[in-house]
Amino acid sequence: MGEIRPCVVAFSALMSPPSTAVVYDHHGPPDTVTKIIQLPPVEIKANDVCVKMLAAPINPSDINQIQGVYPVKPQLPTVGGREGAGVVHSVGSAIRDLSPGDLVMVSPPSAGTWQTHVVKDKVFWHKLDKDTPAEYAATVTINPLTALRMIEDFVDLKSGDAVVQNGATSMVGQCVIQLAKLRGIRTINIIRDRPGSDEAKDKLKKLGADEVYTESQLDVKNFKSLLGNVPEPALGFNCVGGNAASLVLKFLRQGGTMVTYGGMAKKPITVSTSSFIFKGLSLKGFYLQNWLDLDRNEECRKMIDYLLGLIREGKLTYDMELAPFSEFHTALDKSLGKLGSQRKQVIKFKF
Amino acid sequence: MGEIRPCVVAFSALMSPPSTAVVYDHHGPPDTVTKIIQLPPVEIKANDVCVKMLAAPINPSDINQIQGVYPVKPQLPTVGGREGAGVVHSVGSAIRDLSPGDLVMVSPPSAGTWQTHVVKDKVFWHKLDKDTPAEYAATVTINPLTALRMIEDFVDLKSGDAVVQNGATSMVGQCVIQLAKLRGIRTINIIRDRPGSDEAKDKLKKLGADEVYTESQLDVKNFKSLLGNVPEPALGFNCVGGNAASLVLKFLRQGGTMVTYGGMAKKPITVSTSSFIFKGLSLKGFYLQNWLDLDRNEECRKMIDYLLGLIREGKLTYDMELAPFSEFHTALDKSLGKLGSQRKQVIKFKF
Structure with a gap:
């Protein structure tokens, strides 16, 4: 032979x-x-x-x-x-x-x-x-790994802390809710106003979301009351832009960080000067591609195996x-x- | 007695x-x-x-x-x-x-x-x-100490690196130019279009500015050619907002940071989604008040003595x-x- x-x-x-x-x-x-x-x-x-x-x-x-x-x-x-x-x-x-x-x-x-x-x-x-x-x-x-890295890479979150996100019905959004919950992190979730938003809310709550609001529900004076018993979030995720990004910024606590990973509304992010100076906010971006070099392949596959393990155990679904x-x-x-x-x-x- | x-x-x-x-x-x-x-x-x-x-x-x-x-x-x-x-x-x-x-x-x-x-x-x-x-x-x-801290606190700059700023004729702007130069850091400076802008440019160049442009001069296609022999800046300072902030962002290199410390134009900062995701920019704020607690007084007075020393030696003027x-x-x-x-x-x- x-x-x-x-x-x-x-x-x-x-x-x-x-x-x-x-x-x-x-x-x-x-x-x-x-x-x-x-x-x-x-x-x-x-x-x-x-x-x-x-x-x-x-x-x-x-x-x-x-x-x-x-x-x-x-x-x-x-x-x-x-x-x-x-x-x-x-x-x-x-x-x-x-x-x-x-x-x-x-x-x-x-x-x-x-x-x-x-x-x-x-x-x-x-x-x-x-x-x-x-x-x-x-x-x-591309989606669950984004959620995992965004929770880990920007702010040192402890159990009991909170994050806020827009586009919460997206696949990344669904993963953020579940991966945060596994770490004891609370989530405030913003979704678009549209027919069926009540069903969407129920769905996200079943995944473990603490609070879910449509954008129009956030057009209120006593904004902080919307937190319920969730602490002011230290970290926010934006995949929409425009007004939906401003709402994430509004929820963030003093010194909080907003991470942009998408721009579904095709609108830029607008930030007041005082948000930077007096509220001390930081704005950053996340680009998964930086993790996807062949050089980091071993590290990435470990994370993927972790995520697929959660999926097989029924702890992560989308x-x-x-x-x-x-x-x-x-x-x-x-x-x-x-x-x-x-x-x-x-x-x-x-x- | x-x-x-x-x-x-x-x-x-x-x-x-x-x-x-x-x-x-x-x-x-x-x-x-x-x-x-x-x-x-x-x-x-x-x-x-x-x-x-x-x-x-x-x-x-x-x-x-x-x-x-x-x-x-x-x-x-x-x-x-x-x-x-x-x-x-x-x-x-x-x-x-x-x-x-x-x-x-x-x-x-x-x-x-x-x-x-x-x-x-x-x-x-x-x-x-x-x-x-x-x-x-x-x-x-309030002004020179802001310039000093902004150069030190956000990006680990090495001699030969560059920063970009708008509002460069402001007192902070003038200090940034001189304090950067003392550390071997190059500066790109953006000023408003107005009568007397040529004199303003000359003045800033005499202080040590590497490049000075009015906003309208930056409305060109081949933007990067404006860098001259200055490297793409890793750090930018914004005290204006609106278009002048966008110009700072445009000059920044991949992964650069813009620090907002004022809003003279009373206009917000607008940032594209891709600036965050693909260009990897970070936006932060600087609020001097955080340095001015009595608790940090000793530390602050050391910096003030350093700055007043430079002033007495003729190395810092405004x-x-x-x-x-x-x-x-x-x-x-x-x-x-x-x-x-x-x-x-x-x-x-x-x-």
């Missing part, structure tokens, strides 16, 4: 199956520039792993990348998507620690998960416990809408906010 | 001379609510020192206090002003380390310096080298307009921006 193998490799390289993929060759509106096409088989090199995908989410950063407004710009043409999970289909000749049938996720996130078969170097594949739900493995990095890959463009329209749905769209691939 | 003294104190308490003072008994427009009146002599208690004032500035925070919009609110009626320097006139019976004729300054700043004779407990008087110019002693705390006390209301009008003058008004008291 040892003598024959090199000949086999030389004359008939190991190839992936053809892959059905969401491809774009120029930047623009995601619903018009993306096409679903069949890609030919690619060679599986010695250190490559070919994975049959199970699930891959549509994240706002994926959309921004297609639009060309994200600082990380892939070479075009490219396949969309950066997070995903699947089952090993075949491995390159040098791969020893992964075998067909293993459950894996892309870690760190890396271009091209919106396709049926992904071939990547082994450094990008993280092997998972078999009983990990694929849709969670496919979504655990809303997703699973969409068959054949209905990708409907899911994309939902992610673009065209169909009213607010839930995270996760593509489910069929075996 | 030891037997007679207590009787003297008991029957004829040591009294100050009458004091001519700028007084207000309610908050409102400073030019209408302040009156110059003669105050009767006050008792000089055992630990008190009576000082014949030489100089006292009109600071923006004094004006805000009269308007009632400053967080530190004196009990009314009160005498205006918080900084000042003078010569000891007489001392209480327990005072050993100050004598008539000594040059002193109020430290920490404390209410009531706009009057000819100030009586305060000894903890508020800091004895100075005789050859210290009184108008500098009277102004060294623009002031000396106004006779008899023309207080003209000086106040100038401080309120009513007469076009931009220079710091310092009341000079006549002997």
Whole structure:
């Protein structure tokens, strides 16, 4: 066998199956520039792993990348998507620690998960416990890890302290509530005014939210009474901008910090001079990409394993809408906010 | 003598001379609510020192206090002003380390310096080298100390690094330029568009400014070319707000910090989401009052002595307009921006 193998490799390289993929060759509106096409088989090199995908989410950063407004710009043409999970289909000749049938996720996130078969170097594949739900493995990095790092990295929070956040129904928002609660940290949550906001409130309270308010409920004189028995928060998270960011600032205690990690309202953050001088507020930003270098991969995978452990134990859960890959463009329209749905769209691939 | 003294104190308490003072008994427009009146002599208690004032500035925070919009609110009626320097006139019976004729300054700043004779407990008087110019002693705390702390407290600057500031012609701005230069730190300075801006530029360059631009000069496409051979600044100072704050943010390098210490334009600071997430900027505030507790007095006086040393050596200088006390209301009008003058008004008291 040892003598024959090199000949086999030389004359008939190991190839992936053809892959059905969401491809774009120029930047623009995601619903018009993306096409679903069949890609030919690619060679599986010695250190490559070919994975049959199970699930891959549509994240706002994926959309921004297609639009060309994200600082990380892939070479075009490219396949969309950066997070995903699947089952090993075949491995390159040098791969020893992964075998067909293993459950894996892309870690760190890396271009091209919106396709049926992904071939990547082994450094990008993280092997998972078999009983990990694929849709969670496919979504655990970009949103839950953001929530975890934001709770840990900015203010030294103690049990009993509080945080305030807007966009609380987002996937990050849901994770903030649960991860904070696990640490004994209280949460004040701000959501948009919209039909169904009462249901949204109930949902967040079931996840462990202490207080949930719509923006219009916060238009009151005796603002501090809204704290209930929650202490003034030392830390706030903003993923909206505009008025919703001002409300986070208003809740913060003297010397508090607001961390911006998104801008869903596409409006800037406006801050009074006195908020800085007399209230002593600090404003910072969080950019997960700084954690996603291959250099920090080991550290990141430890955190991901911690989060997936919580998920398997039922201590961390979040809303997703699973969409068959054949209905990708409907899911994309939902992610673009065209169909009213607010839930995270996760593509489910069929075996 | 030891037997007679207590009787003297008991029957004829040591009294100050009458004091001519700028007084207000309610908050409102400073030019209408302040009156110059003669105050009767006050008792000089055992630990008190009576000082014949030489100089006292009109600071923006004094004006805000009269308007009632400053967080530190004196009990009314009160005498205006918080900084000042003078010569000891007489001392209480327990005072050993100050004598008539000594040059002193109020430290920490404390209410009531706009009057000819100030009586305060000894903890508020800091004895100075005789050859210290009184108008500098009277102004060294609120502005130069702000410049010093802002350079030291936010970013670990090394020689060769750069800072950017708006409101560069202000007293703090002038001090930033000179204190930065002493540490080998380069400065980019932003000033308002106005008649005489060329002279203002020359003046700042003579103080050591590396680059000086008016706001309108910064309305260019190739912004980074304006850096000349100065590196992108890691730290910025904002005392204006509005567009002038946005320009400071624009100059900052990736991960830079902007510190707000004033809001002369009375406009908020507006920041894009991407400045926080992708450029990693931090925004903070500086409030000198946090340094001016009696608890930190020793630490503060060391810094003040350092600054006054630089002043005596000619290494730190700044623009002031000396106004006779008899023309207080003209000086106040100038401080309120009513007469076009931009220079710091310092009341000079006549002997």
